[in-house]
Amino acid sequence: MGENRIKIDLATWCVYSPVCIRPCTAPELWVWARTVPAPQLVVSVFDCARTSLPRTSEAGLLCERGKGLELVREVTADWGGAPTRSRVGTGAVPGKAVWFALPLPRNWPGLGYKVHPGTAAQCLLLNVTRRGFEGTRSTGADGISVVMLPGLNVWVHPEHFCWRSGPRRYLRRPLIDLQETTEHVVRYLDSLDAPHSIMLVE
Incomplete structure (x- = not known):
């Protein structure tokens, strides 16, 4: 009684939350692959x-209640949740995303996909601007770009994205993991107090 509860129906993917009786935006379902x-x-x-x-x-x-996330943890490869922004609609609405991951076969065809770094940079820019962060893009003749943010640079190399996530610690993601990289960038920008923009330069 009075608790904030979220019920996730794995069959229909309906989300209910007393915190948001009149939701500021409709729930959104996102699906992507990562390597x-x-x-x-x-x-x-x-x-x-x-x-x-x-x-x-x-x-x-x-107990008849309170086992939903335990079931999700047992039948999936991973799960989690974090603050982020909406992707669908005309405005980027602050909220949260709750997710789970299912294993893909080792011969999944996506492992062989090749993405041009210029295309990856442009798509990253579009993904981030749609989430409420303005930016511009410039790519050098060598096809290498860098996403420049206050306190964070995301390098777009021929095979991967790379950015610093902490002292002496760097993260790398293949270019095919565009959506996964986008979520990392959006969560970082959204966590900052002051408004920021994203710029891709040579």
């Missing part, structure tokens, strides 16, 4: 209840 940490299909649900992140409960073995 890191392993070939996986990511299924994500967005809603505007940003302050209500899911967590596992301490429900007992015989």
Whole structure:
């Protein structure tokens, strides 16, 4: 009673939240593939209840409620949730995304896809601007670009994205993992207090 609860129906992917009785935007379903940490299909649900992140409960073995996320954890490769912004519609609405990942076969055809770094840079720019962050793009003759942000640079190399995620720690993602990289960038920008823009330069 009075608790903020989220019920995720794995069959219909309907999201209910008392925090958002009149939702500021309709729930969104996002699906994409990634290759890191392993070939996986990511299924994500967005809603505007940003302050209500899911967590596992301490429900007992015989309890009839509180086992939803435990079931998700048992039947998926990974799951999680984080604040982010909406992707569908005319405005980027702050909210959160809750996701799970399913393993893809090792012979998944996407592992062999090749993406031109200029195309990857342009798509990254479009993805980020649609989430409410302005930017421009410029790519050198060698096809290498860098996404420049306050406190963060994302390099677009011929085979991968690369950015610094902490002291002496860098993350690399293949260009085919465009959507996964976009989510990392959007979460970073959204976590900053001041407004920022994204720029791709040579």
